[in-house]
Amino acid sequence: MTQRVTLTDVSRAAGVGIATVSRAMGDHPDVSKATRDRIRTIAQELGYRPSVAARALRRGGFHAISVIVPDNQWAWWELAAHACIETAAAAGYQVLVHPVRGAEGALADAITGLSNVPTEGVIVVSVPDQKSVRDACDRIGIPGVAIDDSSVDIYFPSISAANYAGAREVVEHLVEIGRSRIVFVRPRFSGGDSIWGNSFYLQERERAYRDVLVAAGILIDEKLIIETEYDEAAPGCPELGDLLDRDGSVDAVFCAFDQLAPAVLRELATRDRRVPDEISVAGFDDERAAILVTPQLTTARQPYAEMGRTATELLLQSLSETPPAIRRYEFPTQLIVRASTRTQLS
Amino acid sequence: MTQRVTLTDVSRAAGVGIATVSRAMGDHPDVSKATRDRIRTIAQELGYRPSVAARALRRGGFHAISVIVPDNQWAWWELAAHACIETAAAAGYQVLVHPVRGAEGALADAITGLSNVPTEGVIVVSVPDQKSVRDACDRIGIPGVAIDDSSVDIYFPSISAANYAGAREVVEHLVEIGRSRIVFVRPRFSGGDSIWGNSFYLQERERAYRDVLVAAGILIDEKLIIETEYDEAAPGCPELGDLLDRDGSVDAVFCAFDQLAPAVLRELATRDRRVPDEISVAGFDDERAAILVTPQLTTARQPYAEMGRTATELLLQSLSETPPAIRRYEFPTQLIVRASTRTQLS
């Protein structure tokens, strides 16, 4: 039912050789315009469709690459994926997107499963532990590139935003608008192999926070560095609430990433603390959460499109020429100032 | 570089026939355990990987289907896509996800481009006009199913939520908590071929709004039905603002979909109108926006997972047996009550 009309069928119907049909269907020069048109018409009528499989077998490849993305409602990767698609298309490659849900193992499993998929390389997005993913890639023998700033140890060329520099910009902005009692909220490190505990980007953003304060001559108060549950739907942020109860001096909150902000803002709303007048709030990523919340969030925008483009270029490069170096490729962020830090004066 | 070791290579290295290697790699019974293990070891060492293309050519298909999803930051489709992946996997099918950005034509183009992709059917998500998409499917000769409630005219089996019944539930909820001056906010119909103007689901939701009010004996006030820019990042909703200026009686807002709520809530926050005490707000979809905003949004949850599962089943069915009927397949929504309509009493 699915695929039946072949070159042979068309050639028979047209009373010509199979090769002529092949040439007529492609854009080969060695065919008279007359027969080409005639054959194309017949092929059309017969409903001929070339077999992707046969073509790939003959040509030795599909010219397709895969992008493996985390499967959840937080679709920040879409900008990156779109850039991958455009870049790959320009090079004649198809992009297959594979959303993968779940923890550690699932990612490696997904890559192993790629052996049944006509793909020549893979871009993995957001990898807690690159080692196991690398092993999976080696097992099925395809090159990979990571868009990832989680892993401390890297085994792929790894694209990421410049977390340290970007976070510095955000905190410096808070300092510039006169804030000094700045809370740093990060997700709770809940156990030995927590995906957060070892996150490279969290380390970098916290380091930036500390360095900026020191540089500004502000004493670092460890009590202002708090951990909370990672749950964008939480009704509030109890840890921040406790802190506010104990310390009336807090005048800003820097969320390790935008997703922590909704709960933070709800906590502040519940307590009738005015944002940004009493307390400024900022985040990192500039993902959808940043613009949906009230007030909208000041944050550091990651250049996802550029990151996706570069990832694709590096992957295509490893497909053809010399594989790129396994190192971090960092891209600068852009400070986006929105209502959550914009006082009425400015 | 990419693909070199073949069955022949392995057979030579192992000093056996090519068929034996094939059997050893698969799970054929007709091979002695000893040789099977030996061959597998050798294959492993040589880095043998079966050719997806050759296998597909031989078997006459890839056992893969495509899901085409809208490429924007609003990833409500992920739940559906995930269900597709799981359902397809259970039937031995791979799922290829293709994010497509942009208007009308882009969708049909994307499907046309699928002729170079090893895929046997397509699930299209969110289709403004099914006709052109249908044509594209026919052109490349693959069956399709739509997860879609936009098109008024349908050319695919079309999965959707029960918009009318679901919207009734939401509005009835507002009436039950004592609201009677309920605003209906819908996106602006900005021109002839606006994607909103003809949206089936908008029509259904508005019809439900009207019917519930009538049934409750509430006079329909056309001034309470307003159109606004579709922009989840907008600083406010000026049309609602104007209305509030003119009419102090408004006590609820029903947004045609959740994405309209952030701007509505910002407008209300700017005007210090308390939600939900003064004004209740509700939406439709239960997508990410509903839980990120403050207060969190009462809404009708679409059963995306079930919809994705059904779509896949219907598609697989058209691949094998008789194609399913081209009609709407509607699934009931679930009323989710959250803080935006929950007064302190309840």
Add this chain to the structure above:
DNA sequence: TTGTAGGCGTTATCAA
């Protein structure tokens, strides 16, 4: 239990 051979649908080479 193992080997041989034919064919899946294309494309490219070589003759005609």
Add this chain to the structure above:
DNA sequence: TTGATAACGCCTACAA
């Protein structure tokens, strides 16, 4: 300009 034919790599009758 066209036609026959040989791969591409795998699977599976069929034969040994």
